[in-house]
Amino acid sequence: MLIDYILYCMKLEKNNRKKQMNLGKIGLLILFLTLGLSSCKKDDDEVAPLIPPRDRGEQQILDKDSLIGYLETHYYNSADFEADPDLGITNLVITKLGQGETLPDGHTILKESLKLSTKTITYEGTEYEFYILKLNQGGGEDKPTFADNVVVTYEGSTLDNKIFDSAVTPITFDLISLIPGWRKVLPDFNTAESFVDTEDGTVNYINKGIGVMFLPSGLGYFSNTQRDIPAYSPIIFKFELLRMFENDIDGDGIPSYLEDLNDDGEFTVNFENPNDPSDDDTDGDFNLDYADTDDDGDGVLTKDEIVIETVNKPTRQEVLDTALLTNQVLLNKITKEQNGSYTGTIITFKDTDSDGIPDYLDAK
Secondary structure: OOOOOHHHHHHHHHHHOOOOOOHHHHHHHHHHHHHOOOOOOOOOOOOOOOOOOOOHHHHHHHHHHHHHHHHHHEEEOHHHHHHOOOOOHHHOOEEEOOOOOOOOOOOEEHHHOOOEEEEEEEEOOEEEEEEEEEEEOOOOOOOOOOOOEEEEEEEEEEOOOOEEEEEEEEEEEEHHHOOHHHHHHHHHOOOOOEEEEOOOOOEEEEOOEEEEEEEOHHHOOOOOOEOOEOOOOOEEEEEEEEEEEOOOOOOOOOOHHHHOOOOOOOOOOOOOOOOOOOOOOOOOOOOOHHHOOOOOOOOOOHHHOEEEEEEEEOOHHHHHOOOOOOOEEEOOOOEEOOOOOEEEEEEEEOOOOOOOOOHHHOOO
């Protein structure tokens, strides 16, 4: 359920109307299907009922009211997590405060929790407000970007506390493939500080990122009716962030997050205007740069138009403090070696003709 390819479905629907779709775009769709853990169909292959489209802005107003109502009337076992921040989501209990009931000791109304924060972003031209309960930041040194792979456990539910999806054992997801809310929330958390293999073959993660996201439908499944999730439903996800892996979908040497050309935390393409400079498809072939091995379409592979080198230092901070040229970038992922030192990766974006455009984005 969580891996309902909304982004993929939207693109597929548009592509079906585009007779001129080329082989590059087909390759991208195949790549999405390979990465996916579920399809756009319902599990029973039934056709979902058609739901009249709603205005995103108007729906957000309704969803915000529903979410605030939920946060004001539900409480959680806050004292347990204050005593032991390494508890997991299986220990988190959210309960509705009944009319006339008294809040139990050791519990906190969600809306009144100091661990609850409000975040506002713009998505699909609409300003969305959503809420994050940060039970534990996570003690690891890594934070995922919106385009990375993450190892998590989670539980998804509707506002009436119906669980529609969960994973009690760690599972790996590509954040690009998930509903938008995950890409907006997980980068605010750190991974686990460490992990140990137990005698029963499981892995125990220590000081992991633990939280709850309260999402409006526009950052969830929106108009898509899912099993157990009506269209236009605000949803809740409890989660534990355990590990992350830097993603390079097309293997061109440039991590996927750096191929978000307009820096909006999404991969977008304008199917009506292939020359739109605001999207993430440099050469207008409807093959987004993060899935295109030749970003500018000049016949030279992207990996041959950049220079990749590594730097090793005694501490992580020394890697972060590495002096860079204006055409260089230090990648987010810094690796701790077995000897305790740290290795970072630096990309140099060559600009052979000195026109201010890196070679990998310059077809000239």
